[in-house]
Amino acid sequence: xxxxxxxxxxxxxxxxxxxxxxxxxxxxxxxxxxxxxxxxxxxxxxxxxxxxxxxxxxxxxxxxxxxxxxxxxxxxxxxxxxxxxxxxxxxxxxxxxxxxxxxxxxxxxxxxxxxxxxxxxxxxxxxxxxxxxxxxxxxxxxxxxxxxxxxxxxxxxxxxxxxxxxxxxxxxxxxxxxxxxxxxxxxxxxxxxxxxxxxxxxxxxxxxxxxxxxxxxxxxxxxxxxxxxxxxxxxxxxxxxxxxxxxxxxxxxxxxxxxxxx
Numbered sequence: 103x104x105x106x107x108x109x110x111x112x113x114x115x116x117x118x119x120x121x122x123x124x125x126x127x128x129x130x131x132x133x134x135x136x137x138x139x140x141x142x143x144x145x146x147x148x149x150x151x152x153x154x155x156x157x158x159x160x161x162x163x164x165x166x167x168x169x170x171x172x173x174x175x176x177x178x179x180x181x182x183x184x185x186x187x188x189x190x191x192x193x194x195x196x197x198x199x200x201x202x203x204x205x206x207x208x209x210x211x212x213x214x215x216x217x218x219x220x221x222x223x224x225x226x227x228x229x230x231x232x233x234x235x236x237x238x239x240x241x242x243x244x245x246x247x248x249x250x251x252x253x254x255x256x257x258x259x260x261x262x263x264x265x266x267x268x269x270x271x272x273x274x275x276x277x278x279x280x281x282x283x284x285x286x287x288x289x290x291x292x293x294x295x296x297x298x299x300x301x302x303x304x305x306x307x308x309x310x311x312x313x314x315x316x317x318x319x320x321x322x323x324x325x326x327x328x329x330x331x332x333x334x335x336x337x338x339x340x341x342x343x344x345x346x347x348x349x350x351x352x353x354x355x356x357x358x359x360x361x362x363x364x
Contacts, residue, residue, distance in 0.1 A: 120340065121306050122307075122332065123296070124301070124302055124328060126300045135291055135294050138282050139262065140264070142240065143194050145236070145290070146195075149208075150204065152298040156229075157226060161207055164204075193263055194263070194264075195261055196261065198245060204233055205237035207233075208230040208234040209234050212230050212234065215227065229300075232296075240290075244260060301318070303315075304317075305332070307343070
């Protein structure tokens, strides 16, 4: 019963606002998000590839056990970190070390925007901020899961590679995936959905009636097909939002109202 109440509470608070993003994507796969540990590995792989191929960083030096890494990320003379080779031995895992490496690599690029032949322009800066912020959030999430919240044992899926999760190899079996709190799943899904794509139009509608529009320079003509598509999605999202509220109100009545007073 407690799990049901907690999940419903998370859902209720998630309904305080809706966010509609229009994205310029580098590629569209059309697949659904996999189980959350595989989604974390997808996120790490996308961030790694962006840092290697787009930002052109050498990721090898970014190890969490380097005590001087934070200071070095602010040192513009550390030119040895520049000039990624497009490949390295970095195999992403569902651990804090993986996301620490990604976080520190993004931080170094942000602190050294005019480095050599690979300057960081505004579009790259936006993605680097996202990588740094999201990697920090995932690190915090993994640390919290290692503490076994609600008595759930996450040890088998933490610090695992893709092949370990999938049970590849002779005699190996796929690792059972434990449940995850809905608040964490919402975070992971958004990171997985957006990846390193550019958000060019964003509308946030809040429960109190405030509406916030954000527009990237160059995409501010409301007569374009992109704008019209965005407006239709805002209308669709708002209608869905209303329908969910009405459904929850019918299902739980006064109990649903009490959740908002927490």
